[in-house]
Amino acid sequence: MSIAQNIERITAQLPHGVRLVAVSKFHPVEKIMEAYGAGQRIFGENRAQELAAKAPQLPTDIEWHFIGHLQKNKVRMIMPWASTIQSIDSVELLKLVNKEAARVNRHVNVLLQLHVAKEQTKSGFTVEEALKAADEGAFNDLSHVTIAGVMAMATFTSDMDQVASEFELVHDTFLTLRDKHFAGDPHFKEISMGMSDDWHIAVKHGASLVRIGTDIFGAREY
Numbered sequence: 001m002s003i004a005q006n007i008e009r010i011t012a013q014l015p016h017g018v019r020l021v022a023v024s025k026f027h028p029v030e031k032i033m034e035a036y037g038a039g040q041r042i043f044g045e046n047r048a049q050e051l052a053a054k055a056p057q058l059p060t061d062i063e064w065h066f067i068g069h070l071q072k073n074k075v076r077m078i079m080p081w082a083s084t085i086q087s088i089d090s091v092e093l094l095k096l097v098n099k100e101a102a103r104v105n106r107h108v109n110v111l112l113q114l115h116v117a118k119e120q121t122k123s124g125f126t127v128e129e130a131l132k133a134a135d136e137g138a139f140n141d142l143s144h145v146t147i148a149g150v151m152a153m154a155t156f157t158s159d160m161d162q163v164a165s166e167f168e169l170v171h172d173t174f175l176t177l178r179d180k181h182f183a184g185d186p187h188f189k190e191i192s193m194g195m196s197d198d199w200h201i202a203v204k205h206g207a208s209l210v211r212i213g214t215d216i217f218g219a220r221e222y
């Protein structure tokens with residue numbers, strides 16, 4: 001199937017209100033334009049240099065989401081392009097993003113990345129760390145950042161019960177944060193979870209954003 005057909009097939013299966021982030025990492029701008037031609041407007045990239053190289057060549061109404069581990073010295077590089085940084089994994093990074101956004105007078109949406117997977121290589125706040133940071137006020141008083149929700153990746157496993165229980169934990173944590181710390185804040189509404197192999201499960205557990213690469217663009221060539 002073509003990229004356009006894949007976009008249409010997936011979008012047709014998403015419940016109302018769930019948005020697709022087309023993960024275009026490692027794929028050339030021509031392929032992104034194919035997805036764009038099918039109506040796709042939200043794209044995800046996980047490397048700063050790659051985002052900064054591709055974005056200027058593409059239409060300005062694309063909404064870029066940064067989804068990879070963000071090194072502190074790369075924040076400035078993505079600031080002109082990223083409308084949402086999904087992968088905020090520490091309070092220091094959050095503060096730096098706010099500072100850099102203020103410096104260039106931009107406003108950026110962010111998601112708090114939660115570490116729920118079994119792999120140590122994945123980054124993010126543990127549930128306890130996220131709740132503690134919230135208790136300590138780390139998510140308050142950010143002038144140029146809007147915390148719009150949470151993001152997570154499940155363990156890379158064929159055990160779909162485990163994946164489901166991790167998504168469940170993300171959903172519960174989202175609700176706890178929302179009710180305790182973002183009560184009455186309409187911006188705190190996103191749960192970004194689900195990739196090519198597990199997005200159906202993520203949607204069942206309350207995802208509002210799914211991040212899909214392979215199922216749209218085919219295998220990546222590294």
Ligand SMILES: *Cc1c(COP(=O)(O)O)cnc(C)c1O
Nearest residue numbers: 023046067195196211212213214
């Ligand atoms: C690459 C990537 C995806 C998409 O993965 P696929 O399995 O190709 O759909 C989603 N989220 C993050 C954070 C990624 O790095």
